[in-house]
Amino acid sequence: MEEIVKEVVIGEQEEYIINMGPQHPSTHGVLRLVVSLKGEIVKNIEPHIGYIHRGIEKMCESITYPQIIHLTDRMDYLSAMMNNEAVCLAVEKGLEVEIPDRIKVIRTIMSELSRIQSHQLFWASYGMDMGGQTCFFYGLRDREKILDIFEETTGGRMIVSYSCPGGLMYDIHPNFQKRVKDFIKYFRGVLWEYDAILSGNVIFRERTIGIGTLTLEDAVSYGITGPSGRASGFACDIRKQEPYSAYDRVKFNEVLYTQGDTYHRYLARIEEMRESMNIIDQLIDNIPEGPYFVKMKPVIKLPEGEYFQRVETARGELDVFIISDGNKNPYRVKFRSPNFVNLGVLNHISKDFKIADLIAIAGSLDFVIPDIDR
Amino acid sequence: MNSIIQYFKEIIQGVGSLLKGMQVTNRYFFSPGKIVTQKYPENRKDLKMFERFKGEVVMPHNEKNEHKCTGCGICEINCPNGTIEVISKSIVTEDGKKKRVIDKHIYRLGMCTFCALCVKTCPSNALAFSQEFEHAVFNRALLIKTLNKPGSQLMKGVE
Amino acid sequence: MDKTQLGEFVKSHKPDATVTEGRQYTEITVADTELHSLAKILRENEETLFDFLVCLTGVDYGDVFGVIYHLRSTRHGHMIVLKTKTSEREKPVLNSVCDIWNTAEFHEREVYDLLGVKFNHHPDLRRLFLDSSWGFPLRKDYVDDINIVSK
Amino acid sequence: MSNEWLILFFLVGALFVGLVVVFAGLVAPQSTNPQKFDPYECGIPTEGVTWLQFNVGYYLFAILFLVFDVETVLVFPWAVVMKDVGITAFIEIVIFFVILGLGLLYAWKKHALIWE
Amino acid sequence: MLLNTISNALSTLSEPWWKVFYDFSSLTRGIDEGLRSSMSEFWAVTVEMLIIGVVFLLFYAVIGLFLVIAERKVCAFIQNRLGPNRIGPFGLFQTVADLVKLLFKELIPIKNADSFLFNLAPYIVIIVNFMVLAALPYGKGLHAIDFNIGIFYVIAVSSMSVIGVLLAGWSSNSKYSLIGAMRSGAQIVSYELSIGLAIITVVILAGSMQLSEIVEAQRTGWFIFKGHVPAFIAFVIYVISGTAETNRGPFDMAEAESELTAGYHTEYSGIKFAFFYLAEYINMFIVAAVASTLFLGGWMPFHVGNWESFNRIMDFIPPFFWFFGKTFFVIYLIMLFKWTFPRLRIDQLLTLEWKYLLPINLVNVLVMAFLVLMGWHF
Incomplete structure (x- = not known):
């Protein structure tokens, strides 16, 4: 085949080019956006990523399956539980191990707690992006409570490494159920403050409603999943589509909006916190008895083949694609990370808005940079 | 006319939403009991980490300076990034048999990712996590630790 | 459509394609020249309507490179896996599917960055993560004495 | 105190800044790292010229501002004597404000009050 | 001697x-x-000048440092934090330590910056501060310069500080700073009007522009009560646009740290940055002081009709403290705004001014004039 690669033109001379990031307060990490401006209007955005690319996919090729788990913690560090779970599910699918209910239920509760704390951090940092610093402290204050629950059971706050192929690293702590119930009670009581301070605020609504609208067609075409996609009406919740763990036995609503603007992307996350609390409510009192770990062979070797596991993380669809050649190391591991895909739409939806809107839009897509860079 | 009503409605709703937010922050200002932050070094005494907290990997020794590490090297194999290095030596036991025991169990705290695989896979439960979290040192070389204490021996009955 | 129907559908349009029923999804292996037209059919046909490119993976098979597309239809809810291989290892080139799914733009840039597979008609094919001085790290023959510590 | 004393406050302000800056210049360290003198742009060297002519849409606002600010200045003396002059002053100012209000309404309807 | x-x-x-x-x-x-x-008269005037200069310098420094620590404590309590707590009791001397630190920090000359304007900008903001502080009545008989057009002078001079901000942003040779400067330019062309019209409402009531007379006119009741609803509306508008004038959140578009890193003072370092920081707080004090003078009766104590005993207790609190109490109340309000609300966007800022505050203000002035004409105020 002949080679046709288009020549690339970087910006135009008369445009005002500003670097946002890597050292910028609201790119949430080391994302660099090269923004072409006309006055205050954003004309083009070019994301430059890779500042913290660690080559996790390459590293996975030289380590064993249980060892991969600790790397997934470090991709989307706010969805560490779900990332761990994704790899475990893929490996368990390959080994065709039957997982006891207890493990499934604990994994589900942990995932939902993880989702809540991720959205809390989203709320906190989004408030800060919009200029309301107080949100940041309220969000983190509530998030600490979940992190304490995590720490008590797993020994880690963000980097949990909790699921492992065949089950869980530790059994839940005896206080776990009580603490979770306390937290749910507490959080139901303070969630109205989130609305009072940010969601209902007239300044915030004016700044976000109708800004950065993403249509359903574009959302599907750009593959925007998670709350960002669902705000555009894209029913992409894998917990509904392909229920894994204990999601098939709980009732919850998929939060769907049709507007697809920044405000609804924000709102989808707030509502998801409520849904997550409902899921936990249904499960927390009926954790079945049983082992927390299925005895596995000391060296896990996946049979030759391809294994594809989709998991709904706090930011969207995480796919783990393992190609095994029968060795103890995988031949190829691909993580389809939601943030990486979501970043692709940024230029499309923030064109012709102002700089302040760009911050609002980028914030509402809720990037976690290590997940983009992997 | 409608648009004028709308105009004033907007103002009232807007001001209302602002007042609602101010009510929340004002309430917190006047309730210092809700302060959640702590003075860290001062509260060291009553600061207690959770028992499963992964501070650093240690090798518990009993009062007779004995540990349980047989030097099998499973932790070294399971460590994803070469944090652990087990150096063993062979000694001649009292009954004349040759036996491999650990010389040094080297643990590089600076590289450790706290995945707990070493602790979980150790067949003789020789490793554990401590609650220590103040790891800051001025010299990076101090983060390379030897876990077995000098002169320590294998606990009786552990194979 | 279920797994077998999807296979038959593809067979009817592309008789050369190899259809296997994989563990989870129907897997279709297609020649690199056929890929773009098949993707377009799968995207546009009302019965299949694969409008969501879930995942695009580049693989180093040793002698050639492969790219694996996981597709999903938001209306019908079925999934299919397309596989293709480049014709050579020295100058791996494929046709871009950016015009069919916008999300492919970033995915293909990633594959180009990490494996060195070039995509024709891609609007903006540049290195994504790495500097141009790097090699292609996901290739199996990539050696980096400094950054990869092997035990 | 008379109004000339304002000069004193001007001098106090200027001396305050001047002396403190001179003092800081004496005690503060001097760096030799040339990169430190680059303007901040998130750690990336600036592309192109900074002082580029670009369009900020407040030309119309500036004109409106002028109109209304001059009007405010005119209203101040009126406000002082309003009580004494009585109803005539009130009627006059109503007429004045109605004209101004119409001007604002005109600008509003012409979408001049939209920032771009 | x-x-x-x-x-x-x-x-x-x-x-x-x-x-x-x-x-x-x-x-x-x-x-x-x-x-x-x-x-001799010459020496007497010179010594008086020295005394006043030193007193105002001290006052400036104390108010500035106090407001910085107050703001940090207020926001800490709002955010469930302890706030600064290391230096001195309850961290009260934190700002002094910060000031010393800033004094000893390097003053970085930015490459290709317009160094004359770059250095001039802090002078402008600080001088403006001093010149406004001179005109405020702090207590009975505590009034440096009592202009007969006092309030007019205050708004005229205080709006000059935006020029400092503009210069700082423009001369820095940084793109973020430049955008910040442009935004502050937009702010000046808007909120000046609201402040002016809100003050006109008071001037109508008082019938004078002299600050001492305005305070004196409130002996029988503060204007916010005297003037019924229009005075209250004027007060709210004044506080809103005063906040905007001082470039404070939620109107801090010129520095907008989440968009422009630090806006107009991105490139300032060490003590030059401290001047902008200090000036922001003094500006806030000025806005609050003017608000308390105009609407809350200045140093006049709070009186209720003919409750003689209550009024006597209120009189017992010195006027000096009344003034500062009211000022700090308004300052707390302004701080509460900053720590509660998200930042506005530049076009919302202008919409708020031109479509809401200005028309309401125009009508408000007429209503107030009508009330005064009819003698319907208290």
Whole structure:
């Protein structure tokens, strides 16, 4: 085949080019956006990523399956539980191990707690992006409570490494159920403050409603999943589509909006916190008895083949694609990370808005940079 | 006319939403009991980490300076990034048999990712996590630790 | 459509394609020249309507490179896996599917960055993560004495 | 105190800044790292010229501002004597404000009050 | 010798020393007479100037440092934090430590910056601060310059500080700073109007622009009560646009740290940055002080109709403290705004001014004029 690669033109001379990031307060990490401006209007955005690319996919090729788990913690560090779970599910699918209910239920509760704390951090940092610093402290204050629950059971706050192929690293702590119930009670009581301070605020609504609208067609075409996609009406919740763990036995609503603007992307996350609390409510009192770990062979070797596991993380669809050649190391591991895909739409939806809107839009897509860079 | 009503409605709703937010922050200002932050070094005494907290990997020794590490090297194999290095030596036991025991169990705290695989896979439960979290040192070389204490021996009955 | 129907559908349009029923999804292996037209059919046909490119993976098979597309239809809810291989290892080139799914733009840039597979008609094919001085790290023959510590 | 004393406050302000800056210049360290003198742009060297002519849409606002600010200045003396002059002053100012209000309404309807 | 004259002046006072807080005019008159009697007129004026200059410098520094720590404590309590707590009791000397640190920090000259304007900008903001502070009535008889157009002078001069901001942003040779400067330019062309019109409402009520007379006119009741609803609306509008004038959140578009990193003062370092920081707080103080003078009765105590005993208790609190109490109340309000609301976007800022505040203000002025005409105020 002949080679046709288009020549690339970087910006135009008369445009005002500003670097946002890597050292910028609201790119949430080391994302660099090269923004072409006309006055205050954003004309083009070019994301430059890779500042913290660690080559996790390459590293996975030289380590064993249980060892991969600790790397997934470090991709989307706010969805560490779900990332761990994704790899475990893929490996368990390959080994065709039957997982006891207890493990499934604990994994589900942990995932939902993880989702809540991720959205809390989203709320906190989004408030800060919009200029309301107080949100940041309220969000983190509530998030600490979940992190304490995590720490008590797993020994880690963000980097949990909790699921492992065949089950869980530790059994839940005896206080776990009580603490979770306390937290749910507490959080139901303070969630109205989130609305009072940010969601209902007239300044915030004016700044976000109708800004950065993403249509359903574009959302599907750009593959925007998670709350960002669902705000555009894209029913992409894998917990509904392909229920894994204990999601098939709980009732919850998929939060769907049709507007697809920044405000609804924000709102989808707030509502998801409520849904997550409902899921936990249904499960927390009926954790079945049983082992927390299925005895596995000391060296896990996946049979030759391809294994594809989709998991709904706090930011969207995480796919783990393992190609095994029968060795103890995988031949190829691909993580389809939601943030990486979501970043692709940024230029499309923030064109012709102002700089302040760009911050609002980028914030509402809720990037976690290590997940983009992997 | 409608648009004028709308105009004033907007103002009232807007001001209302602002007042609602101010009510929340004002309430917190006047309730210092809700302060959640702590003075860290001062509260060291009553600061207690959770028992499963992964501070650093240690090798518990009993009062007779004995540990349980047989030097099998499973932790070294399971460590994803070469944090652990087990150096063993062979000694001649009292009954004349040759036996491999650990010389040094080297643990590089600076590289450790706290995945707990070493602790979980150790067949003789020789490793554990401590609650220590103040790891800051001025010299990076101090983060390379030897876990077995000098002169320590294998606990009786552990194979 | 279920797994077998999807296979038959593809067979009817592309008789050369190899259809296997994989563990989870129907897997279709297609020649690199056929890929773009098949993707377009799968995207546009009302019965299949694969409008969501879930995942695009580049693989180093040793002698050639492969790219694996996981597709999903938001209306019908079925999934299919397309596989293709480049014709050579020295100058791996494929046709871009950016015009069919916008999300492919970033995915293909990633594959180009990490494996060195070039995509024709891609609007903006540049290195994504790495500097141009790097090699292609996901290739199996990539050696980096400094950054990869092997035990 | 008379109004000339304002000069004193001007001098106090200027001396305050001047002396403190001179003092800081004496005690503060001097760096030799040339990169430190680059303007901040998130750690990336600036592309192109900074002082580029670009369009900020407040030309119309500036004109409106002028109109209304001059009007405010005119209203101040009126406000002082309003009580004494009585109803005539009130009627006059109503007429004045109605004209101004119409001007604002005109600008509003012409979408001049939209920032771009 | 100076101390001698002051102690002479104090001893000539007919009342005990603490009475000074109720009326400063006897003290100032005493000092003035003491100086004039002991030296020639030229030297007396020079010494008076020195005294006033030093007093205002100290006042400026104390208010600035106090407001910085107050803001940090207020936001800490709002955010469930302890706030600064290391230096001094409850961290009260944190700002002093910060100031010393900033004093010893490097002043970085930015490459290709317009160095004359770059260095000029802090002078402008600080000088403007001093010139406004001179015109405010802090207590009975505690008034440096009592202009007959006092309030007019205050708004005219205080809006000059935006020029400092503009210069700082423009001269920095940084793109973020430049955008910040452009935004502050937009702010100046808007909120000046609202402040002016809100003040006109008060001037109608008081019938004077002299600040001492405005305060005196509130002896029978603060204007916010005297003027019914229009005065209250004017107060709200004044506080909103005052916040906007001082470039404080939620109107801090010129510095907008989440968009423009630090906006106009991105490139300033060390003590030059501290000037902008200080000026922001003094500006806030000025806005609050003017608000309390115009609407909340300045140093006048709170009186309720004919509750004689209540009024006597209120009179017992010196006017000096009344003034600062009211000012700090308004400052707390402004701080609460900053720590509660998200930042506005530049076009919302203009919409708020031109579509909401300005028309309401115009009508409000007419309503107030009508009320005064009819004598319907208290």
